[in-house]
Amino acid sequence: MMIHLPAVNVSKLTQRIKHAALGMFNLNDSKWGREGEKPSQDGADLPPVPPSSSPNDSQDKPSYQAPQGNKRPNEGPPDLDELWRDFNQKLGGIFGGAKDKGRQPPNFGGNNGGGNGNGNGGGFQPDMKSAGKGAVLVAAVAALIWFGTGFFIVQEGQQAVITRFGEIKGTREAGFNWRLPYPIERHETVALTQLRSIEIGRGTTVQGTGLKDSSMLTQDENIVDIKFTVQYRLKSAADFLFQNRNPDDAVTKAAESAIREVVGKGAMDTVLNKDRESIQRDVLASIQAQMDRYKTGIHVQTVNIQNVQPPEPVQAAFDDALKAGQDRDRLKNEGQAYANDVVPRAKGTAARLKEEADGYKANVIARAEGDAQRFKSIQVEYSKAPQVTRDRLYLDTMQQIYSNVTKVVVDSKQGNNLLYLPLDKIMQLTAAGTSTANGTTDTNAVANASSATPATPIAPANTTDSRSRDTSRSR
Template identity: 40%
Template sequence: MPWQNNGDGDRPNPWGNGPRRGGGGGEPPNFDEYIRKGQDQLRKAMPGGKGGPLLIVAALILLYLYWGFYQVKTNEQAVVLRFGEWVASSSPGPHFHFPPFEQVEIRGVTDENQVSIGSRVTESRRSGRQSFARPDESLMLTQDENIVDVRFNVVWRINDLGNYLFKLQDPDGTIKSVAESAMREMIGQNRITPIITTARGQIEQSVKELIQTTLDEYQAGVDVLRVQIIESEAPEEVKDAFLDVQRAEADQQRFQNEATKYRNEVIPQAQGQAEQMTQQAEAYRAQVVARAQGEAARFMSVYNEYILAKDVTKKRIYLETMEQILAGMDKIVVDGKAGSGVVPYLPLEQLNKKSGGE
C-alpha cells in the first residue's frame, strides 16, 4: 500500500499519521526537542530533580503514544493495515494503532468523484482546458441498428473505504468499465430517436441503477450519485443524413395525425347516417306491418259479416265498389227501359262544371 498522506502537507510515512495540527509547514516533528522538554518536565516533577533512565523510558513511551495516535474527521474513513493486511476500519474520532507494525490509510468519503466516458478533458498553460472525443468509448449501437454518439459522466463517492481499497484491484478503472457497459446495454434497448430527444432522463436513471447494482455485487464500497449524459447525437459523418430521416419521420407522423383526425371526423358522421337510415327503415317496417294488420283486420270483419248474411254483404260490397269506381267518371247511365219519354242523355256533370265555372 502507498504511504498515507495525512492531508496537512506533511510528508507521507509508512507508519500512519501523527495527530493532525492546524498549522502549516511541511517539516517533520523535532523528536529531540520533544524528548528534551519531556525530560525537563519529569526532572522538575521528581524529588531531587534526577530521573536517569526512568526519564528516558517515560519519554519513549510518550513518544510512542504520540506516534500511534491518529484522528479521523467526520468526512473521512480510515483502515488499519497490519503488515499490509486490512485488519480494521475506523470511524470518525480519535484512534490508536501500533506502529511500525500497523499503518493507517485515511480517505475522504464525502468528496464527489467523477469519471468521464466518451471524452477526455486536458488542461495546459498554453492551450487551457480542452476536451477530446473518444469514439472507441462513445459510439454505441441502438435497438434499431443505428450508431449513436453518447458522452456522459458518472459521479460517485466512497461509502466503505475498506471495500473500495481491497475488494477491487483497480477501483477507478472498474467503475469506468461498469459505467460504459451499463450505458451500452441501455442504449441497445432503445431506439435512436428517443435516445437523442425525450428518453435521456429515463436512460440516465436506468444506467445509474444498473451501475449501482453491479458495483454492489462486486462489493466495491461505492455510491453512484448521478449519471449525466453530456451529449447524445448521431455521428458526425452521418448527421446530415440522420437529420433528413428525422424530418421524414416528422412528416410521417404529421400525416398520420391528419389521417387520424379525418377518420375521427368521418366515422362518427357515417355512423350517424347509418343509424338514421336504420331508424327510418324500422319506422317504415312498422308502418307497413300496421297497415297490413289493419287491412287484414278489416278483411276479417267483412268476412265475418259475409258469413252471417251472404246476400246482403255481397250486395253492399258491390255497391261500395261501384261507388268507388264510378265516383270519378263523367258518364251518366240511363236505363233503356225507362221509355221513349226519357231524355236519353243529359250531361249533368258538364253542366255542373259549367255553372260552377261561371
C-alpha cells in the same frame, strides 16, 4: 543496571513538577541560576584574584576589585555549571532527595592551579539516582504523548479504515476513536456520502481512427456519438482503498464498455428514437454488475445521457431523414385522427339507420296486422249489410284522399269567368307530398299556395235531387 523506584504519590508528584518547572525555567527571576549560592562573607566565596603575569601588566591594566555584597562581577548571565547544579538540586527535590547545598560547580577547566583536585577546585559528581528518576519520568511523559497520538476524529459522512502493519483490522464510523499509535496502526478516512461524477464522451479524437471517443457502433453498422455522465458513491471504504488502483478509471472503463454493449444491440433509429430512460437503466445495471464483480466498493447512483446524435459529417443528411420521418409521423397521426373521427360517426349513422329500419319494419308489420284484423272485422259486417258497408268504405277512402291533396272547386254553372290555376305550386306540393315518409303534405306550403291563388267566387250550393244522390251511392 536495575533501577528501583520508590512509591510516589501522583498528585504530589504533579505539584512538585509544576513548582519545579516554574522555578527552574522562569527567566524573570533575579536569582535564576543562583539558587544554591549563599551570601558571601568577607569575600570567602568570591573567585580569587587572578595573578598578574608581569609587572608591566599590573601597571597597564586596572587592578581587579572584588564585588561587594552579593553582587557578581559585571552581573553577567549564569554559566553552565550553575544551571547543571540547579537542575540536579530541583530534580532531587522532586523525588524526595536532599539538596546538596555544599556541592560546588564542576570545574571543566582543571583544578585551578592545584594538581590534586582538592579544595574548591574539585570535580562535580552528579546524583545518578535522581538522574535515573528523571529519565523514567521523561520516558513516561513521552509514552503518554505517543499513546495520545492514537486518538483521531472521523467526520460525519466519512469512514476510517484501520490497518496494522498494512493489514486491514476494521473500520471506524463517525465520532471520536482511538487506535494503536504509529507505526503500529494507521487509519485512512474516506467520504462515503460524497457524490462523485465522471463524464464519458468528451469528444477527444482517437489517434488512428479519426473518430471521437464518444463514437459508438450500432447493430446496423452505423455510428452515433453519445455523451453521458455517471454519478456514484462509495459503499465500502476498505474495498475502495485496497481492491482497486484507480477507482475513477475503473468506472470510466466500465461505463464505456456498458454503453457500447447496449448501443451495439440496437439499430441506429432505435438508439436515436428510443426512450433514453430505458438505455440509462440498461447501462446502469451493466456498470454496477462490473463494479460488484471486481469488488471496487462503488455504488453507481445515476446515469444521465446528455446527447445522442450522428457524426458531424453526416449531420445534414441525417437531419433531412429525420425531418422526413417526422413528416411521416405527422401524416400518420393526422390520418389516424381523421379515422378516429369518421369511423365512429359512420358507425353511429349505421346504427341509427338500422334502428329506423327496425322501427319501420315493426310499424309496417303492426299496421298490416291491424289492417288484416280490421278487414276481418269489416268482412263480418259486410256480410250482414253489403251496401251500407260499401258506402262506408267509399266515404272513408274519399276522406283520406281528399284530406291529403290540394282541392280546387269550380262551379261550372256560374258563368264563363277566367279561372287561374296555380299549377306550379300544385306540382311542388304534390312532389313534396310524395317525398315524405308518411305521405302527408306540408300545411304551410298548402297555405301559401292557397294564399297565392286568387279568390274564386263560389256559387251557393245547389240542392241535389235524389237521383244524383243515388248515382253517387251507386259508385
